[in-house]
Amino acid sequence: MTEPIRVAVHGAAGRMGRRVVALAAQDPDFEIVAAIEHADCSDLGHDAGLLAGIPAVDIPVASQWPGFADAVIDFSLPSAVDGVIANCIAAKIPLVMATTGLSPEQKNQLAEAAKTLPIVWAPSMSLAVNLTMKLAQQVAATLKDVPGGMDVEILERHHRYKADAPSGTALRFGELIAQQLGDDIRHVHGREGETGQRSRNEIGYHAIRVGDNPGEHTIVFGMLGEKIELNVGASNRDCYASGALTAAKFLKDREPGLYSMFDVLGLS
Structure with a gap:
């Protein structure tokens, strides 16, 4: 029998960290060896399973x-990312970086760390989102010179x-x-006021914040006389936790390098 993957969850008390703990505990391919939080976290000392709503x-x-x-699977905050990278380098632990909103400097830190560690980084861990990204690339490549623009x-x-x-995914x-x-x-x-005619060489972004929506993206390709819309949405956060665990499996025995979810899915 193959030995389970020993996984540490950073940000374990957060919404996403709890779901990673819950799903990892149910998967025989994983053994949870650490649930990490910042030193001021009020949940320190609590059993990670009970905190995630499952048995201890x-x-x-x-x-x-x-x-x-x-x-290590990291679902935390950008302010914690520097420490995560440093600790993974020091302990030589492969990293799944699932925290969003990273600065350009932090992305450079990941690239540097990937010279000695295997790292998966993506703005979204969702398998469906990453497949939709591949479809969006194909649509853009095929229709970029369509008559009428x-x-x-x-x-x-x-x-x-x-x-x-x-969002980082958008x-x-x-x-x-x-x-x-x-x-x-x-x-x-976004757009406001007298913006004039839409330019042919722009991509527009629109962010909506409502209720408890865990994430939805719609990519509109508009042409004269027709359109294509790609829509991908999550009904709960488990798709992100499951994707991060899939990425952790991908990292097992992997050579150092900075990998994407395209690599995890075999879409590169």
């Missing part, structure tokens, strides 16, 4: 990092508590589409 897993939430693990608009919906806008959709359309693409965030 005998792993208390702690601020100390483990000396060993086969992978093609307009691209990206609409994203998230819960009222989300701190960044537009921005990644735009980056991938722009790569197919050319170097002169402008990224426009």
Whole structure:
């Protein structure tokens, strides 16, 4: 029998961290070896399983990092990412970076760390989102020179508590589409007032914050006389937790490098 993957969850007391703990505990391919939180977290000492709404897993939430693990899954905040990267480098633990809203400097840190560690980083861990990104690339590449031109608009919906806008996933959709359309693409965030006629070389972004929506993205490709809309949405957060666990499985025995969910899905 194959040994289970020893996984440490950083941000274990958060909404996403709890779902990672819950799903990992139900999967025989995983063994939870650490549930990590910041030193001021009020849930320190609580059993990570009970905190996640499942039976106890005998792993208390702690601020100390483990000396060993086969992978760390990080669902936390951008302010914690520097420490996550440093601790993974120090302990030589592969990393699934699922935290969104990273700065350009932090993305550079990930690339540097990937010279010595295998790392999966993506703005979304959802398998469906990443497959839709691939479809969006194909649509853009096929229709970029369509007679009359093609307009691209990206609409994203998230819960009222989300701190960044537009979402990292929406921005990644735009980056991938722009790569197919050319170097002169402008990224426009919302519109107001007398904006004039829409430019042919722009991608528009629109962020909606409502209720408890866990995430929905619609990519509109508008042409003269017809349109294509790609829509992908989550009904709960488990798709992100499940995708992160799939990425952790991908990292097992992997060589150092910075991998994407396209790599995890075999879409590269």
